[in-house]
Amino acid sequence: MSSSQPQMPQAAPSWEAAPGAGSTYPGYTSPIPVVRTHLGHAIASEWTKIRSVRSTMWTLGVFVLLVVGIGTLTGVVVANSDPTLEGESPLGLGFFGVLLGSMCIITLGVLTTASEYGTGMVRTTMVACPSRGRVLAAKAVVFFLVAFVMTLVSVSLVAFMHMAMLEGDGVKSPSGGEWLKGTVGVALYVALLGLLSLAMGSVIRHSAGAITLMVGAVLAPLVIALFMFSESLRAVRDALFEYSIPSQLSVFYAASLSESGPSGWDPLWIMLGVTAVAYAAAFALLEKRDV
Incomplete structure (x- = not known):
């Protein structure tokens, strides 16, 4: 008999009954501010x-060790050898350390993606930032700045060290250019x-394969x-x-291995063009393929 009695409506919770607008539940306002996301947020995330993964510290640490260590060893050998670099610029002595150290930058670039x-x-990254192109752009910006600063500091340290070590051996003082x-x-x-390695990591999506491909591209020709x-x-x-x-x-x-071919700043423009093409392919595939 009691089951036939009509059910009385329940009173709405106080937070739902409160006046308000602009949310799923009338009267509820989230304490978390809602802002339009932009590239700066993605850069901060990247x-x-x-900076929080161990691979970054290991690869950059080995990079500095190779560039500075081999640069120091080369300077010591040349300073104690005969003949010396009389009349020549000592900046070229940093080439060997940078060439080997670039393998670390290649590795880190691939691992970044x-x-x-x-x-x-x-998958978590794409859920947090559905704009895939923005994610790849943020990775590129952060990685480029890290790689540029670390390389600039390392090669500058080696260059000044070589000048100090070979100053009394009649070496030519490098010009501003x-x-x-x-x-x-x-x-x-x-x-x-x-950056080219980072783009290839995004295209291939396999760390070992992309690293092997990039190391081959550097050494194989x-x-x-x-x-x-x-x-x-x-x-x-x-x-x-060439x-x-x-x-x-x-x-x-200023010590090209070939007598012809690129000169001046040409290698930089060549690498910039190749990297731009790789990034265009990476952006296109990122939008088409599933994660």
Whole structure:
């Protein structure tokens, strides 16, 4: 008999009955401010990521060790050898350390993107920031600044150290243009090489595969050119030798490995163009493929 009695309506909770607008529940206002997201938020997020993972500290630490350590060793050997660099600029002595250290920048660039696909963290990233292009742009900005600053500080330290070590050996004092190319130019080139690696990590989505591809791109053309003995392959050999990354990097030290090919700031524009093409492909694939 009691089941046939009509049910009396329940009173609404006080927070729902309160006056208000602009929310899912009438009268409720979230204490968390709602703001329109922008690239700065994505950059802050990527900066938190890159500085909080151990791979960043390890790779950058090894990079500094290689650049400064090999640079110091090269300076000591040259300072105690005969003949010395009399009449020549000592900036070129930093080439060997930078070439080996660039492998660390390549590795870090690939890991910045590809490691998230390996761990599945990329899904969380894309949920937090649905604009995929913004995520990739933020990664590029943060990584470029980190790679540029670390390279600039390292190569500048090595350059000043070589000048101090070889000052009494009659070495030529570098001009302002040589200083600019041997420090800022080298830092820009290495940072762009790292950006190219970052883009390839986004395209391939596999850390080991992308690192192998980039290391091959750095070393393979030069190695292949060294074994092209046939005269019929001379044009191909010269092109591989002149446009290999080690040869282009040596241009910034005014000690090009080839007699022709890129000169001045040409290697920087070449690397900028290649990196731009890689990023265009990375952006296009990022929008089309599932995460």
